Amino acid sequence: MERLESDDREATVTSWHSASLDGVFDRLETDEDGLTADEAERRRDEYGRNVIRRGESVSPLSLFVAQFQDFLVYLLVLAALLSLGVGLLPGEEPNYVDATLITLILVANGVFGFVQDYRAEQSMAALRKLSSPDATVLRDGEKVTVDASAVVPGDVVFLEQGDAVPADARLLSATNLETDEAALTGESTSVSKEPGTTDPDAPLAERTNMVYMNTNAVKGRGTAVVVETGMDTEVGGIATQLREAEDTETPFQREVDRLGRRIGYGVVALVFLVTLIQLSFTSAGPITILLTGITLAVAAVPEGLPAVVTLTLALGSRKLLDRNALVRRLPVVESLGSVDTIVTDKTGTLTESRMTVRRLSFGGATYEVTGTGLEPDGEFRRDGEAVDPDRLAPLLRCGAVCNDAERAPDSEDEEYYGDPTEVAVLVAAAKAGLDGDHERLREIPFSSERKRMTVVADEGCGLPGAADAPTAYVKGAPETVLERCDRIVADGEVRELTDERRQAVLDENRAFAGDALRVLGFACRTVEDADADADAIENDLVFLGLQGMLDPPRSEVREAVADCRRAGIRVVMVTGDNLATATAIGEDIGFDPEGAMTGAEVAELSDAELAEAVRSVEIFARVEPEHKVTILRAIQENGHRVAMTGDGVNDAPALRNADVGVAMGVRGTDVAKQASDVVLQDDNFVTIRDAIAEGRGIFDNVRKFVNYLLSANAGEVLVVFVGVLVGAVLFPRAFASRSEALVLTPVMLLWVNLVTDGLPALALGADPKADDVLDRSPRGDDEPVIDTRMMVSILTIGALMTVTGLALFFFGLSRTRDLVVAQSLLFTFLVTIEMVRIQSIRSRYDQEFFSNRWLVGAILVTLALQLLVLYTPLHVFFDVVPLSPRGWTWIGVAFLAFLVADALVSRLYDRTVADDRRPGSPRHED
The missing domain is CATH 3.40.1110.10 (Calcium-transporting ATPase, cytoplasmic domain N)
Structure with missing residues (x-):
């Protein structure tokens, strides 16, 4: 028998339903008596097993390695290696403290991400249907039962009510035969089947003389000759599209990577400038300058950012799992919160999937x-x-x-x-x-x-x-x-x-x-x-x-769709059902039936016409798989972030190409689940609404700690940068007496980063979402994590920390003439002011201090650790001294000065951006 090439597949599949029965038999070299056992074995060797091949599984090692593929991580690894590499220089020891701290942070981040991704993969394996159905075929003139994977083209198969159709087949006889093709076509009602021929241009849902793999006989009985098996079936063609489709980064992944690169470039430039200043104005030697540059780079890079992002996404993923939404990739949690369009299947998603x-x-x-x-x-x-x-x-x-x-x-x-x-x-x-x-x-x-x-x-x-x-x-x-x-x-x-x-x-x-x-x-x-x-x-x-x-709408769907629209999210129905059914159900739920289109009408439109049509049309009916992808891409090309929901095999290509693919876990086919980013374990559209709210809350949290980390790091870096310059000019003797020639030593900077970028930042990621999270419009496609307002806030806070902190430092140095005392004052001031900074940011989201008990505990632990360093023998290792009541008074004055200046700047800033504030957004990031 001639093996048909893949390039001819479309023409071949089209001809199976329109060719005469004799022509089908001739092409398959078979007849109504089926095949012999020997011929079936030969064809199985030629065509392979009748199975849908899965994509390559992801190994645990690959999942773990993937956690470290981030620009900030690369930068921190380089800093750790340089810290150890210093030991190769004559007379120097490796900086184990720096390297150890960096390594611990990186490993913690990797473990967080790996555990979550691995759990998601394991959960997907549990959801998979592993059993293979049997098939009754005619071999050597007798009925025999074989594993469905052993069916080959040319086999004559027998179908009874309740049987799974083992392969694509052309009907030979049928008695009251009906099949459920919802998983393949989206048609909510069973389809009557009968022998004969159909029009060559008949869509899949109207090929009544064919039965297809992954569908079920729900009534009657019949016989059919198998025409396609495995990856050559209609289901296999969809699976092939999925395997060929490339996985794309989420917008959030691209933003975080872009943010990391910008920070990295800024750090390199900053280290270069500080090095020049030290060489020009201080007596520090080249080894000290190198160590200072490495330490300053570590202080400037928010090393807690990858860990906090990962933990925040993991916490959000856990919340969604508690609400029956399984997230397969962590960044998708945030992406759910940024979608502005949901393209949803009807059957089983908006409806009960039961007549x-x-x-x-x-x-x-x-x-x-x-x-x-x-x-x-x-x-x-x-x-x-x-x-x-x-x-x-x-x-x-x-x-x-x-x-x-x-x-x-x-x-x-x-x-x-x-x-x-x-x-x-x-x-x-x-x-x-x-x-x-x-x-x-x-x-x-x-x-x-x-x-x-x-x-x-x-x-x-x-x-x-x-x-x-x-x-x-x-x-x-x-x-x-x-x-x-x-x-x-x-x-x-x-x-x-x-x-x-x-x-x-x-x-x-x-x-x-x-x-x-x-x-x-x-x-x-x-x-x-x-x-x-x-x-x-x-x-x-x-x-x-x-x-x-x-097939009636789910009772809770109307409210969920209304909530999505209130949140500025457009909902579009795309279904395989006929136009009358789709518009009636859609109108009942709250969709606008005006201009509803069929898949055939979509296929006749030019790209420009379709791009215009998808701006207003909310119902698409009689849609085939290729139409779904076409509609989805037209919406995306209009600048929208799209979540696609579905449960059938026919939904899989669109699920893979969507910004967020959401599959149904109960009614969903295995192909759809594998193509998705999120699996709804309760098949409830309400869960999508909840996931969107959770995603928006997560993005708020990401913005909070990015603001917090970068403003704190900006203050630390500016303090060191300006302090070196001003100190070398105003206090040359005091600075010349210390080899580091800095207002803060490397160990002090590392400690500040460890205690402030550690537990408090992680706890900030557990903040509950704001009450009004669904009252806002979706953030724009071009709206970055760090927008202009946040950047102004970061620089302003950094400048205020620098002015008040250095004023405290130089005041203490002028009064005591002791650099260690001045450094101890500044060291403690930075830790305490950064704790206050956290609540200052949270207040812009109307969140009270005690609404996050983990954050309260983290702040108390951080302050306790700082006191432990100051008032125990540990102060020797940090080269600080216990502060006297007078020192705490000076810190208090600087503290009040910072708060007053911050309040004045905030008031001025509020007035400046009042006319430019996006409706529904939190107050400015200060």
């Missing part, structure tokens, strides 16, 4: 049915008032008896086997206390030609005047059932079906269908002979009424 009877027509009146899902809880209402379900018993009993669906035996949950439409009718009957238990005397099965099904049961129909005798119950397309009727139930009586009443039923049917309901008609009659001719049994029927059903 539910919502409306009945019986006896000339219309009734609403409450309750969703498979629970038999609900009421029957007319004009808003609950009615006794007994009055609807004939219609509901007909639906329960003329039904092949059944309750799963010994099931604690409400589970059913069968066609989703029949399950819905059975559940509606259960709401009235009726079941389908009966003695079935005869069945006349449904067919696409007849468009109806009949069951003869040994029980009466319950109609007025009807005999207690075997009854034929009929259901099917309303027009087909109605044309077999000559009577109708009206006003509680069985009356003649006049032309006027017939037209009223047809009008009611159109009204139901206009509301996107799938409508079935029901009828019955008493029969004397269950073995009579089928045409006679299905004639002279009494028309009972209509049942209209649909």
